[in-house]
Amino acid sequence: xxxxxxxxxxxxxxGYQIPDSVIRSIFDFGMVGIHxxxxxxxxxxxxxxxxxxxSYCDELSIRxxxxxxxxxxNPSRWGKTENLxxxxxxxxxxxxxxxxxxxxxxxxxxxxxxxxxxxxxxxxKVKKSSNGAIIKRMDITTNKSVGAGNERTxxxxxxxxxxxxxxxxxxxxxxxADWLSDKGNANLIYPSCYIKHxxxxxxxxxxxxxxxxxxxxEFKYYERVFNYCRENGxxxxxxxLKSRYLQRENLCYWxxxxxxxxxxxxxxxxxMYKKLSVNKIELETIAxxxxxxxxxxxxRKANTTAFYAMRWANGxxxxxxxVATFKRHRANLRKIGxxxxxxxxxxxxxxxxxxxxxxxxxxxxxAPDFYQYPSNLRFVA
Numbered sequence: 001x002x003x004x005x006x007x008x009x010x011x012x013x014x015g016y017q018i019p020d021s022v023i024r025s026i027f028d029f030g031m032v033g034i035h036x037x038x039x040x041x042x043x044x045x046x047x048x049x050x051x052x053x054x055s056y057c058d059e060l061s062i063r064x065x066x067x068x069x070x071x072x073x074n075p076s077r078w079g080k081t082e083n084l085x086x087x088x089x090x091x092x093x094x095x096x097x098x099x100x101x102x103x104x105x106x107x108x109x110x111x112x113x114x115x116x117x118x119x120x121x122x123x124x125k126v127k128k129s130s131n132g133a134i135i136k137r138m139d140i141t142t143n144k145s146v147g148a149g150n151e152r153t154x155x156x157x158x159x160x161x162x163x164x165x166x167x168x169x170x171x172x173x174x175x176x177a178d179w180l181s182d183k184g185n186a187n188l189i190y191p192s193c194y195i196k197h198x199x200x201x202x203x204x205x206x207x208x209x210x211x212x213x214x215x216x217x218e219f220k221y222y223e224r225v226f227n228y229c230r231e232n233g234x235x236x237x238x239x240x241l242k243s244r245y246l247q248r249e250n251l252c253y254w255x256x257x258x259x260x261x262x263x264x265x266x267x268x269x270x271x272m273y274k275k276l277s278v279n280k281i282e283l284e285t286i287a288x289x290x291x292x293x294x295x296x297x298x299x300r301k302a303n304t305t306a307f308y309a310m311r312w313a314n315g316x317x318x319x320x321x322x323v324a325t326f327k328r329h330r331a332n333l334r335k336i337g338x339x340x341x342x343x344x345x346x347x348x349x350x351x352x353x354x355x356x357x358x359x360x361x362x363x364x365x366x367a368p369d370f371y372q373y374p375s376n377l378r379f380v381a
Contacts, residue, residue, distance in 0.1 A: 001088035001089070001263065002142055002263055002266055002267055002270070003088070003140040003141060003142045003262065003263070003266040004076055004085055004086040004087060004088050004140070004141060004142075005075065005076060005086060005087050005088070005089075005090065005093050005138060005139065005140060005141075006074055006076055006077075006083060006086060006139040006140070006141045006238065007072075007073070007074050007137065007138065007139035007240070008071075008072075008073070008074075008075055008090070008093045008094075008097070008135065008137070008138055008139075009070070009071070009072045009135070009136040009137035009138075010070070010071055010094065010097065010109060010133050010134065010135050010136065010254065011068055011069060011070035011071070011133070011134055011136060012068065012069060012109050012110065012132060012133040012134065013067050013068045013129075014067050014068070014069065014107050015067055016067055017045075017066055017067055018045070018064050018066075018067065018069070018106070018107070020045065022104075022105050022106060023045055023047060023064060025104075025105060026047075026050055026062075026104055026105075026106075027047045027048070027050055027064075045064065045066070046064070046065045046066065047063060047064045047065070048063070049061045049062070049063050050062045050063070052100060052104070054078055054079055055079065056079065056080055056081045056208070056218065057081070057204060057207045057208060057211060058073075058074070058077045058078050058079065058080065059073065060072065060073035060078065060097070060100055061073060062100075062101075062104075062106075064106075069101070069106060069107065069109075070136075071097045071100075071101070071109075072137075073097070074086075075087055075092070075093035075096040075097060075374075076093075076374055078096055078100075078374075079374065080372065080374060081204070081208050081218055081219075081221060081222045081225075082200065082204065082222055082225050082226075084143070084196070084225055084229065084234075084367070084371070085143075085367055085371065085373060085374075086374050087374060089259070090135070090138075090254060090259060094109050094133065094254055096374075097109065109132070109133035109254065110132045110133060110255075111132045111133070111254055111255025111256075112130040112131060112132030112133065112134075112253040112254055112255040112256045112257075113131060113132060113255065113256070114130060114131050115128060115129070115130050115253060115256065116128075116129060116130070116131075117129070128247070130253050130256070132253065132254060132255050132256075133254040133255075134252050134253065134254070135246055135251065135252045135253075135254060135257075136243045136246070136252070137240065137241065137242060137243060137246075138241045138246065138251075139238060139239065139240045139241070140238070140239050140241065140262055140265075140266055141236050141237065141238045141239075142236070142237045142266055142270050142365075143196065143234050143235070143236050143237075143365035144234070144235055144236075144237065144270065144362050144363065144364065144365055145232045145233055145234055145235075145362070145363045145364070145365050145366070146233045146234075146235055146360050146361070146362050146363075147232070147233040147360060147361065148230065148231050148232065148233045149233065150233050150360045151175075151195040151198075151233050151234075151235055152174045152175070152195070153360065154233075154235060154273070154360055154362070155170070155174070155175070155176065155177045155193055155194070155195065155235065156170055156174065156177075157273075157276060158177050158193055158272060158273060158276075159177035160276075161272055161275065161276065162179070163179045163191055163269060163272060164179070164189065164191070165181070166179035166180055166181055166186070166191070167179065167180060167181070167182065175194055175195050175198045175199075176192055176193070176194040176195075177192065177193050177194075178190065178191065178192040178193075179191045179192070186240075186242075187242065187244055188241075188242055188244055188245035188248070189239050189240065189241055189242065189245055190239070190240040190242065191237075191238070191239045191240075191269055192238050192239075192240075193235055193236065193237050193238070194235065194236055194238070195234075195235055195236075196229045196234040196235060196236045197226055197227075197229035197230040197234065199236070200222075200225070200226050200229065201226065204222070205222070205226065208222045209222075221370075221372070224368070224370060225368070225371070228368045232365075234365060237266070237269055237270045239265070239266065239269055241262075249261070273362050285306065286302075286305075286306040286309050286310075286333075286336070286338070287299060287302035287303050287305070287306040288302070289336045290302040290305060290306065290332060290333075290335075290336060293335065293336060295332050295335045295336065296332060304329075305329045305332045305333060308321070308329045308333075308340065309329075309333055309338055309340060312340040312344055313344050315344070318340065326340075
């Protein structure tokens with residue numbers, strides 16, 4: 001597989017009401033509906049979202065509505081401090097969820113064996129359904145290495161491309177690019193690309209440190225993964241596959257759907273960069289050149305000299321400067337190839353100089369030797 005599954009939302013109608021005794025053992029309260037026209041009480045209890053927390057700041061959301069159980073969460077993150085790599089097939093993800101449901105005394109998800117149509121109310125469309133678990137959302141992700149320090153340049157270049165008729169957008173922090181429709185939404189797929197170590201720092205770095213302590217094995221491992229991503233310039237390509245897309249492509253039926261087509265979808269997304277040449281360009285202003293070449297010993301002095309260089313470039317008269325001041329700044333600027341005693345050639349003068357231009361190489365991600373992969377639970381789905 002060229003991707004792993006980073007989020008899964010799945011639900012199933014078991015055809016019978018979940019026993020109140022089971023619900024009371026998990027939830028503090030629930031809601032019972034009343035038909036407003038007849039006053040008839042609806043069958044079954046609806047619960048709020050229950051956050052089932054694991055040992056490593058990981059959690060799954062569970063909701064019960066009568067005979068329907070719904071689970072949301074990241075199976076690749078469950079039982080781990082991070083989610084750099086994870087499960088590569090849906091079966092393993094459902095197995096993970098089923099292990100949690102089983103531990104809570106709830107029925108576990110079963111595979112679909114049949115697809116049928118449900119007749120709705122008058123005027124409503126006929127709906128497809130199944131006798132097993134239905135996938136409502138699935139996120140697939142792939143890591144790439146672009147080299148330390150190249151991530152922002154790479155993502156900025158990528159954001160200028162279109163993907164699946166969607167327009168690229170660079171977030172204001174420069175850490176993420178995503179693709180939205182002309183109307184600014186993403187009804188079928190929400191693609192994005194972001195800097196992995198920055199995402200780790202934002203969401204879990206402090207949580208792991210505060211919960212386990214800076215000297216704990218858990219935080220030390222998390223920090224090693226964090227540093228590995230930073231040192232290798234890891235960026236993540238992520239596609240959130242929404243319910244409408246999964247239904248349209250018949251990818252929502254666990255046990256019947258063929259998920260092999262997702263490899264082509266993810267390969268197309270991750271291969272966007274091949275259509276452009278991404279270069280990391282380093283620039284230096286006049287002031288930065290004066291400092292880097294040792295002409296002056298402070299940025300304040302460099303900025304003063306650069307100010308007169310810009311006045312000269314704009315055609316200002318520098319004759320009002322004292323002879324000593326003019327000579328000092330001229331001498332400094334001549335050392336970087338600018339002579340303010342001559343008329344400025346605006347076609348050749350550059351206030352910013354390109355000092356290096358290096359093509360960014362995108363490489364497949366290689367996991368570190370110390371990486372702890374997620375383990376399949378012994379519970380069999």
